[in-house]
Amino acid sequence: MRFVKGHGTENDFVILPDPDGELELSAAFVAAVCDRRAGIGGDGVLRVTPTKLSPEVADQAGEAEWFMDYRNADGGIAEMCGNGVRVFARYLVDAGLAGAGEFGVATRAGVRRVRLAETGDVTVDMGPARVLGRSRTSVAGREYEGLHIDMGNPHLACVIGDPVAQLDLSHQPAFDPQTFPAGVNIELLNPVGPRRVVMRVFERGSGETRSCGTGSVASAVAAAHLAGESTGTWEVQVLGGIVTVTLDEHTSHLSGPAVLIASGELTL
Numbered sequence: 001m002r003f004v005k006g007h008g009t010e011n012d013f014v015i016l017p018d019p020d021g022e023l024e025l026s027a028a029f030v031a032a033v034c035d036r037r038a039g040i041g042g043d044g045v046l047r048v049t050p051t052k053l054s055p056e057v058a059d060q061a062g063e064a065e066w067f068m069d070y071r072n073a074d075g076g077i078a079e080m081c082g083n084g085v086r087v088f089a090r091y092l093v094d095a096g097l098a099g100a101g102e103f104g105v106a107t108r109a110g111v112r113r114v115r116l117a118e119t120g121d122v123t124v125d126m127g128p129a130r131v132l133g134r135s136r137t138s139v140a141g142r143e144y145e146g147l148h149i150d151m152g153n154p155h156l157a158c159v160i161g162d163p164v165a166q167l168d169l170s171h172q173p174a175f176d177p178q179t180f181p182a183g184v185n186i187e188l189l190n191p192v193g194p195r196r197v198v199m200r201v202f203e204r205g206s207g208e209t210r211s212c213g214t215g216s217v218a219s220a221v222a223a224a225h226l227a228g229e230s231t232g233t234w235e236v237q238v239l240g241g242i243v244t245v246t247l248d249e250h251t252s253h254l255s256g257p258a259v260l261i262a263s264g265e266l267t268l
Contacts, residue, residue: 082213
C-alpha cells in the first residue's frame, strides 16, 4: 500500500490513503508501521478515507468529505489529534483531494475546520476546551497538580515550578484511573514570559512526543487559568518547535507548520 510521512513540529505520522474505505487497521499492524526500527516510524497513523464510507462518523459527511481515522503508535484508537489534523489537511491539499482555503475534517471528536494556503502554516479550529476539575500526576517520584481538560481527548495540564527540561519522561507518569479510565495525555509546563510557555508531553499510547496539538491548547488553557485569564494568544514551545494557540470565549485555534517529508510503498 502507498504511504506518506509527515510531521507537525516533529510530531510525526504515517498517512495511509484509503479512498475506498477498505483498509482494516489492526492494533498490531499500526504498531508495526510506527515502530522506529522495524517499521516506518511515527507517533501515530492517519488513515485518509471518505466520511460517508465510515459508519462511526457518517453523520459528519455533510460538513466534511474526509475522515481522519487516527491511531496512536501502540495501535489504540484516539478521538482527536491537533497536529495530526493539520498534517492530514496538508496531505489533502497536496494530493488534490481538497483545495487550499477552509474546509472541514471529520474526526471522532467532531468536525474540525482547518484553514491553509498552498504552503505554510495550517490553522485548525480545535473547539472549546472544557475544564473538568483538578487532578494529580507523579513523575519520577515528584507529584504535580494540574487541570483536567477535555479537548475531545483527555488531558492533565500541569503548570510546575521544576524546569521541564530536567524531567524524566521515559516512563508513563502516574495518574488517577478513576478520573481517566481511558488514559490521559499529560502536559508539564513552565511559563517563561507573557503568554509564553515551554511544554513537554507524555501521550497515552505513544510515550513522550516532540509535540502535541491538543496538549498545546490544554497547556495554554492551564497557563491562562493560572494568570486569571481566559482569552488571548499564547506561544507554546515544544521539543519540536513552536505553535500558537488562540483562545476566545467560544473556541480555540491552533496554528503551526505541517510538513510532508516522504512517500513510498509499504510492504510490511
